Amino acid sequence: MEMSILRRQGKSLRAIRVETGTSVNTVRKYLAAGELPRYRPRPPRAGKLDPFKDYVVKRVEAARPYWIPATVLAREIRDQGFTGCDRLVSRFVRALRPAVKEGPVVRFETAPGQQLQIDWIEYKRDGLAAFVATLGYSRAAFIEYVTDERVETLVACHVHVLEFFGGVPRELLYDNMKTVALERDGYGPGLHRFHPTLWDVAKHYNFQPRLCRPYRARTKGKVERFNGYLRYSFHIPLLTRLRQHGLRLDRETANVEVARWLREVANARVHAETGAVPAVRLEAERAVLQPLPAPYRGAVRAARPQGPAAAATPSRVSVPAHTAPPVPAQRALTVYDALLEAA
Secondary structure, rough: HHHHHHHHHHOOOOHHHHHHHOOHHHHHHHHOOOOOOOOOOOOOOOOOOHHHHHHHHHHHHHHHOOOHHHHHHHHHHHHHOOOHHHHHHHHHHHHHHHOOOOOOOOOOOOOOOOOEEEEEEEEEEHHHEEEEEEEEOOOEEEEEOOOOOOOHHHHHEEEEHHHHOOOOOEEEEEEEOOOOEEEEOEOOOOOOOOOOOHHHHHHHHOOOOEEOOOOHHHHHHHHHHHHHHHHHHHHHHHHHHHHHHOOOHHHHHHHHHHHHHHHHHHHHOOOOOOOOOOHHHHHHOOOOEEEEOOOOOOOEEEEOOOOHHOOOOOOEEOOOOOOOOOOOOOOOOOHHHHHHHHH
């Protein structure tokens, strides 16, 4: 194109040769051709991800309206022989649904052994809920699937999580739920009226219960962020995989699989914010946790109502002493494939 423009401006072949740095014969050849040289497109090469794209698309479609992170899909196809990096999968998945960028969040860091953040996740369609707890310093997490969110269940989960971590943090941070707090600021600003059973548990284990700010989930942002990680990196992949084989997720299966996921993935990964492995940080944090007393075996106390009904309402409701829930034998997801083939 440059040669053609110079020629139309009246330049000689020698002048064009000097300006373009080519020979006179080259200038003459391109001017005689009358068009730009065209290069043939390179033949497409098979990429590392190509044999697994159909699987990834099917997994994404099976999970809708939810979303499975690219890192989870990369881990799944790596078990099938994929040798590429997570970035290849991420670029392909991004084409299926553009990623939504969120604004930066500045998180408040706590000292080792200071705080444990607790929350519930409801999976109403599956008839399940997950008790989720995250240590503020190490980011080590504990999860237990249950079928209800009653105060008796909440107490049992407290026993299990403190036994799992091997000690007691100085404070536990909760959402504003009725099994924790009956009335926010009930005795004055910052002086909440806690559920009597939770208060008994707090006195037994020597921790201070605290409430996050209402309508401000980021107050307990560490556990809230982990909730999303749990939902999209564990629960939905497991749920949709079972559904593809016509199976249903129950509490026992969920607890077996989530225990292994915590051990092998969630608490073993390099945390994006701390840059450390939560399981490694947990070993250091355990050294400063308060000693673990005997398991709580108190009765569940009911909050006394106000008015004429108060005289007819007992102040305590007896419940059986705490026993650890039965733990089924650990089994891999391949057992479901075998069951399907047998059927």
